[in-house]
Amino acid sequence: MQWLRKHLLTIRELSVDEITAALDTAASFKEVSSRQIKKVPALRGKTVVNLFLEPSTRTRVSFELAAKRLSADVINISAPASSITKGETLKDTAKNIEALNADFIILRHSAPGSPKFLADRLNASIINAGDGSHEHPTQALLDVFTIREKLGRIDGLNVMILGDILFSRVARSNIWALTKLGANVTLVGPSTLVPREFEEMGVRISYKLDEELEKADVINLLRIQHERQRKAFFPSIGEYTSVFGLTLKRFQRTKPGVLIMHPGPINRGVEIANEVADGARSVVLEQVTNGLAMRMAVLYLTNNAQVGTRPGATPPEVLPMKEDEPS
């Protein structure tokens, strides 16, 4: 255990030891969610505020459930329904939440750097749940957790990230995590969505999926945001699928032990074929399960840092709830 941070803002700033501490802790918490009574008292009496100023259900629910399984009290504040932000700066909104003695603010916001902005100004632990196209650290941690669990290691693996990378916080956080842990990362997609600038992050870029299929140990597909304006970036959905879609035919050319990953929600028949998404090498649903374990781990670790628990000494409190112990 080498985790001293009370915030989780980016993968970029994490050391290999810190990432490893998160992975190891998540492994303990994954077991908790498979119990009959899937709760531990680690965060009892703590207040977790889900401040989601961009629409999200999946990530919000994952964090909400993670907090509840740690016995915390959870408050959801979402943008469209929220008057809290009316005429208010983000800082004022967050200061008001902190004034309720909130211990954690889980922030989703369209502005890159907004979690760091809050962390510099508040006492509460800030957890970045996605800030614009900047980072989505818990997604990257759950992705590397899933790879390590399935393939036993990250170091030396060939990981392909495929698709709509330009504005993707998932891609950026994954690139940081994977390269720190020694993976060889290749970005694949149309040149309009995979600019050369990414090479500065230590990755390889390819615009020809068919030349890359046989090399990858892991293919992590990103969702094509076809709801948004993407006309400038590729001619049509059908065109995209024909050149960059992971069809069954393409899948058959991949390594036997390849992992197929996707942060969801998947566009069936667009970036991935049904047979591949539902096939034996797909770990899409395990990513969801692991995401919950990872979010429990992140809340647990940042809480310990917050209350000043001596690092390196405390094993995860994942003992079962006692019969007479409060939930």
Added chain:
Amino acid sequence: MQWLRKHLLTIRELSVDEITAALDTAASFKEVSSRQIKKVPALRGKTVVNLFLEPSTRTRVSFELAAKRLSADVINISAPASSITKGETLKDTAKNIEALNADFIILRHSAPGSPKFLADRLNASIINAGDGSHEHPTQALLDVFTIREKLGRIDGLNVMILGDILFSRVARSNIWALTKLGANVTLVGPSTLVPREFEEMGVRISYKLDEELEKADVINLLRIQHERQRKAFFPSIGEYTSVFGLTLKRFQRTKPGVLIMHPGPINRGVEIANEVADGARSVVLEQVTNGLAMRMAVLYLTNNAQVGTRPGATPPEVLPMKEDEPS
């Protein structure tokens, strides 16, 4: 106790013994909600997801409170606010929820059969909270519970279902429950809303309310969905009320011990007069109270089936919370 099902999908498939088990269990749980501390630890550490893909507040709140009084953790996901379903099939949405180790998915959905569709594909318990015009099983169970509690029996009673029956899942589930338990069911309403096809379900049909008033032991009114397009079905609201509204004058011709029921929300002055809705024979609010008890019972019974509790042996765990017992 003869309940082995981990899902509650329809009344149609339930045996008389199963319905009776639900009624008896609900009686125990009704008492819990009258306590100072109205909780029991039966579902502690379980996760209940309210997946309401059609708008609903009443049924959602009833299920949410039922789950909380059983000490479960509850997550609400509703359609308009939800991005979880964006570009996703229902199956993918539900699989994602299950991947969070949810124990229960309470589903409201516009598609008839959607709960069964999920039950065939998931490990979580699926509870049907209304699927299109198909079934609304907990509503029917709470209705027969209320009748049995008030009149001591179901067998042999004359039960009138009055109103907007054509697309009503409440009517369908009630017909199944009442006929299984031996009641004589009569459907009453305009012929456009009460088609002859219903006779195949073992009920009598009448288009003349005034000829039926004196026969009924129970009158269960359905809400006239006048927000929706109903012009094709009757000329006007005023016309409907004059022919099929339960006015005070009509009420005075009913049996002295008649029960007046309504699943709510009521349209005062449309399908029912104020004096009748608020009168001594109205059990509208008791239906709400009983609905909560019945939903606690259904969660309790399906949970026991899920964890493999030996049927026929376990009495409901409705002992009070101990002073030092977790909620």
Added chain:
Amino acid sequence: MQWLRKHLLTIRELSVDEITAALDTAASFKEVSSRQIKKVPALRGKTVVNLFLEPSTRTRVSFELAAKRLSADVINISAPASSITKGETLKDTAKNIEALNADFIILRHSAPGSPKFLADRLNASIINAGDGSHEHPTQALLDVFTIREKLGRIDGLNVMILGDILFSRVARSNIWALTKLGANVTLVGPSTLVPREFEEMGVRISYKLDEELEKADVINLLRIQHERQRKAFFPSIGEYTSVFGLTLKRFQRTKPGVLIMHPGPINRGVEIANEVADGARSVVLEQVTNGLAMRMAVLYLTNNAQVGTRPGATPPEVLPMKEDEPS
């Protein structure tokens, strides 16, 4: 302790002893929220329904967290998302909630007197969370709590309420509380927003802020509702700020120990300058913290009245949760 009421409807009807009981109880509960485990078991097994039929996030979250820190179960029902009210009267909605054995209904509603209307008809405790332009009692209680905490007393203090008073429930409730406790209250603002009728409540009125600055021990600013149609009331926002805004220059003329208060959210640069809002004399964020403590106190006191606890005998149950005690 002299609190016998099971409802909190208005400040107008409270005695000085009752207000004092609320202030003293809130002081105990404020300490609870500073603990590592910020919960007490006082309302375990109770059901609190937040029925917010006008949009609100701040007050809803404050009540929600107050109830959770007292270990109650909380259900949120908000207007726009709610079908519970479709075609239903407020009374029917509330009766339906009560039928779920709710112990508390926290009501925000646009109609003045609506909490009283419910209190006359329901058994549940009704807490007024803002009824039109009538009252907002918990806001006034938290405001006087903050003044008493900071300045040691209310009696004899000069309290200025500044701004958009005409339709303000915050102003009305504050006037009742402050005058009962012996403060000298002065209302300041444009004559269109501060009509002479307020003098009947025992306050002084002034239309010249610059003549009042040096007299005030407390300045409580109200939010200028510039989103709403206010054209009839003052020429422009800039005009308002130049005459009634609490600029840095004006602040420098106030007493050294003045308290600057605001119920939030603040319009920076409109009714208050940044330097003042964030300055050493501003207690805006402490009001938020105290609001939570006060709402815990109100729920606690009305609950005791509801269950018939002997008044004057019970100290607040603010002992820490025991290790083996349920949350």
